[in-house]
Amino acid sequence: MAYAALRSLAQILHQTLNRDHQYLTLDEKQQIESLIEKVSSLQDFLENSSKKIKQHFERKIRDASYIAEDIIESHITDRILSESASHEDGILEKMSKRFNLIEKWIVSSSKPASSGPCTFVSVDDFMDIKGRLVSSSKPASSGPCTFVRVDDFMDIKARLVRKSSELEIASIVGMSGIGKTTLAKQVYHDPYIINHFQIRAWATVSHNYNVQEILLSLLNSMGVLTSNMHEMTSELLKERFYTNLNYQRYLIVLDDVWDTKFWDDVKQLFPNYNIGSRIMMTTRLGNVANYANSCPPLHRMRFLSDSESWILFCEKVFGNYYCHLNLEEIGEKIVQHCQGLPLATVLIGGLLSKATRTEHYWEYVAENISLVTTSIDEQCSNILSFSYKHLPSHLKWCFLYMGIFPEDYNIHVSKLVKLWVAEGIVKPVGSKLLEDVAEEYFLDLVERELILIHEKKSNGKIKTCRIHDFVRDLCVREAQKEKFFHVTNRSLRGIQEGSSIDRVSIHRNTNTCDDKILSSPHVRSLLNFDCEVTVLEMSNMKLLKVLHQQGTLEFSNEIAEWVELRYLDCISMHLPSISKLQNLQTIILRPDMRRPLYLSLDIWKMPQLRHVLLEYVILPDPSSVGIEGDRSVFVLENLQTLSLVMNFRCTEEVIKRIPNIKKLGIHYKDEEMDMEYYCLNNLVHLHKLESLKLTYFGFSFSMNLSFPTSLKKLTLVEGGLSLEDISIVGSLPNLQVLKLRSTAFFRQKWITNAGEFLQLKYLLLQSIALAGWRVDPTPFPSLECLVLKDCYDFVEIPDEIREIPTLRSIEIYGCGFSVLLSAMDIQRRSGNDGLQVLIDYSRIRI
Structure with missing residues (x-):
């Protein structure tokens, strides 16, 4: 994580030098230039040094980077708010000396016994790094594990469609990672099953379940969920669910059930119409299945045989069922170490699919996983850790970030990418957009089988994803160890003195939010998935970079003090002045749809904006932004997303201000204006536009339609x-x-x-x-x-x-x-x- 911390610090230093230079003295500019050189040198050291040497200094480098970033941004924030550059106590010089000292430690510790020059990387270390990170052939398929035995599939399918008219429960039982959910999904999406049942619904239960959310999930998968249902009580939702079953043959899947109490809470939801309805349950605990009166015998998932494991392994590594002859013997040893656990086999296969296929490296893998001897669970945990430790430096931070999300959370890939960019953990690559680089990082993690695809978009790209419970546990554990983020819930309550709380994630089932977290001025990222947090509680967080609030957040004028804010996502009825938030990249506002939200002219004066995602928001006419001289300073060069805007006028001046827009959504509802007033023919000049959504309420599309040739996705609603x-x-x-x-x-x-x-x-x-x-x-x-x-x-x-x-x-x-x-x-x-x-x-x- 030292590499990621240095990457973030480097971004802050360059930003401070290039954009905030008016708040720096001449000496401070020179000190920052010196710091940039030292940071670059330390990055090279971490990329090229041997593992032993690197591990010795990682913590020192990481902690120094965090402190430097905190101090620099604190001083710049204070100066922006006071609008002056003051001569202070030479704090940057002290930071430069700290990095000088680290460099001296590295050089002295890395020198060989002879008097020759310092050598950071030995030949063996270099070959090991090369063998792990360089791929010489095409990687295997990037999809999730789809290995299902024919006998498992046919048994569950037969249980579901047999002639018995009684409501029956078919339970799939087995340990984590053995393929219960994979089997259930294969059966659930089988064409014969789809035709046999008039209604199908799926809900993931998990350890900390919420009946209301499960009902919403079931109604959603049935295709009957409406927006007002989110506001209903559990009792009303139960009535709606029961009514929608309407004496039809149904199949309900309850995935990942942990507790017998859950069945007591939901069993009344499923009526027995005596027409052959079924409930399919997956659980790690046999007593849970028996308690729900599952039809005997329980379907217990067994471990893969050697031949089945070998087929799965080869499919993940090579994309087919054939292994290179020189690797077959050592490959069989690796597969044997997985002991028939599909998750372990898939993860090891995903790792090896990205590495050079040499006997030397495969022997290295076999020797390391052979250390696991106590239990399958511990083995899988070690394999997961092994996969994490062998990630390239630029992927480790992105991978650990997945643990910030709650268990079984459907992670929207588009938001994940924006968060990575806002956190500064994406390294620029040539002229590529940071979002494109982040998407490449994401797909790399998918290919390594560390991220599971949950849902795809209409264009085939991944819409939402999840991570396995084992993987999430690893992310949280390693993140705590690396002081990367802190999770507050029933299993992780307090924070030890002296520990870092730069990033905080508040999950559901948290009894109370940790006051120590909410009052800390050092919190840089706050992702709240449960607690109601107000600005008053966050008034000290002037260095906040990322704020995600699941529910409503009533802003006060204190938001104007968050000059470091890069990412804002919440429900809000109003937004105060944001003129000083010059670092804001992403703003996601979900207002009350009955009352459109009016934004101020400040929105057109924010050059760092990349994504503006709104719901029925009215933007001001930028022509009223009064400035003298060159108007190009208000061209939003970085803006890629603007959606959903009401009655947006596409005048030539507006089009010139958003030249690089890729996604645009507009809603028209104004019967007093003719459509020509909105100048939609100018859309043809948006040469990078890829996605366009137009809603015409009360209008006709028929006009002089003209779209840019770059358009890949078009949605037309009403009209x-x-x-x-x-x-x-x-x-x-x-x-x-x-x-x-x-x-x-x-x-x-x-x-x-x-x-x-x-x-x-x-x-x-x-x-x-x-x-x-x-x-x-x-x-x-x-x-x-x-x-x-x-x-x-x-x-x-x-x-x-x-x-x-x-x-x-x-x-x-x-x-x-x-x-x-x-x-x-x-x-x-x-x-x-x-x-x-x-x-x-x-x-x-x-």
């Missing part, structure tokens, strides 16, 4: 489209995702012509008023997924759709029976064996 408009959309050369919601075609027939939608991969049609749909004999040459929702005017899906070679799925939610029949006919007659038709039968209208 009306002419056939000419849709042809313009179809001509976009890079469009991959198109979503049309509640859009009227004025009862026209949609004719899709050859040469249109050449790159389109995902098409959603929802609540579309369309008289008919005819396509060219070779339509949508790249289409992978077609989704129809609530399209009751549709008669059928065009038969030519079956000729699309890339089509993988047709999803139908709420359509007429004739549409269902046409989809089934397309699947039957298609030459694509992999084509799936997913149907929500509960919403089919006959």
Whole structure:
């Protein structure tokens, strides 16, 4: 973690020298330049030194970096607030001397016995580093472990669909990491299971469960969750859940159940209609399954056999079932050390897929994991630690950061990336955007099987992710050891004197927030997933960089003092002046949707802004920002995201101020204004725009539509489209995702012509008023997924759709029976064996 601390300090030093130089004296500028050189030298040392030498100095370097960063930002903050540069006590000179002393320690400790020059890296150390970090061949698949035995799969499937009309519980029992959830997911998504049950719902329970959240999860997976349900009591949610079952055959999955009390809390939710409904439960504890009256015998997951482990191992390392001959013998020894635990096998396979495939390194791996001898749990823990310790320096901090999130938390990848950037843990690489570099870090961790994919976006990218409980425990444990962050909950209460509390994460089931944390002026990041924290409690946190508040946060004017703030995410009804928050990169506000939030002109004077994510917020006209001379100082060069803005005027001046915008969302609701007033034809000048969402409430889309050729995703909501408009959309050369919601075609027939939608991969049609749909004999040459929702005017899906070679799925939610029949006919007659038709039968209208 010393490397990460140095990386953060280097960023602060460069920022202070380049942006805050007016608050520095001449001597301080020279001292900062000297510090930058020392930090760079220490980074080189950590990257190139041997493990033994590096471990001896890491703590000293890390602690010095934290102190230096804290002191520098404190002084700059004070000077910004006082708007002056003062001659103080030479604190930077003291910090420079501290780093000088560390350098002397390193040199003296690293010198060999001879009088030759200091050598940081031995030949063996160099070969070990090279063997671990350099990949000479293509890595294995990056997806989560999908290994399921046929006998396991067929047994659970048979239990669920057998003729018994009684409500039955099928339980999958086994230790953590053995594949219970993987098996349950495979069965849950099986096409026969989907067709057999009219309703399916999934909820992850975990150790510290919350009945209200479980009900929301079940209702969400049933597709009936509405925004007002989040405000309902548990009793009302139980009634809604019970009502939506409505005498239909259902399958409910309760994943990761820990306690018998949980079954007492929820068993009344599941009525027995005597029509063959089922509950599938996964648990680590046999007594929990027996208590819930699971049908005997319990399905107990066994460890993988040697041959099964070998197949899984080879798939993860090589992407197939064949191992290089020279590595086969030592590979079998490595697999034997995993003792049939899928999680261990996957993690070791993920590690080796990224490393040079040499006998020397594989022997090194085998010798290290062979130290684990006491138990499977301890072995898996050691393997996880082994995976962590062998991460490149730039990934370790990102990996440990995953432990900041609560257990079983669905982590939004887009937010995770923004947090990493705001924390300063992403190293610039050439001209790449920091977010792109962070996404590469994330995908690297996915490839190493340390992060699990939970949900994907329509464009195929990962939307949400999770980490295994073992992995999270490791992150929290190592983070505490490295003084990286502190978690407050029932298992981690107090903070030892002298320990670092730079980053604090408050999780659910915390009885009281730790006053020591909330009153500390040294807290740099606060992520609150439970407690109601007010600005009054955080008034001392003038060095705060990151603030994530799960619920409502009523701001006072004290926010204007947080000049170091980079990331702000909360629910708020108002926002005070933010003119001094010149470091703000990401602002995520979720106001009361009944009352739009009006932002001040300060928003146009913040050059570091990268992401502005709002819900129905009104931005001021930037032309009223009165300045003299060059107006380019107010061009938001770094702004990539702006969404969702009400009645946004795309004038030439506005477009010039956001030249690098990649994602834009606008909601129009103003019947007194003509659409030409909003100048949407100027969108064509946003040459880097990739995602655009337009909502026209009370308007028609029909106008002089003009989009930039860079557009990859387009969402149109409400309003009306002419056939000419849709042809313009179809001509976009890079469009991959198109979503049309509640859009009227004025009862026209949609004719899709050859040469249109050449790159389109995902098409959603929802609540579309369309008289008919005819396509060219070779339509949508790249289409992978077609989704129809609530399209009751549709008669059928065009038969030519079956000729699309890339089509993988047709999803139908709420359509007429004739549409269902046409989809089934397309699947039957298609030459694509992999084509799936997913149907929500509960919403089919006959």
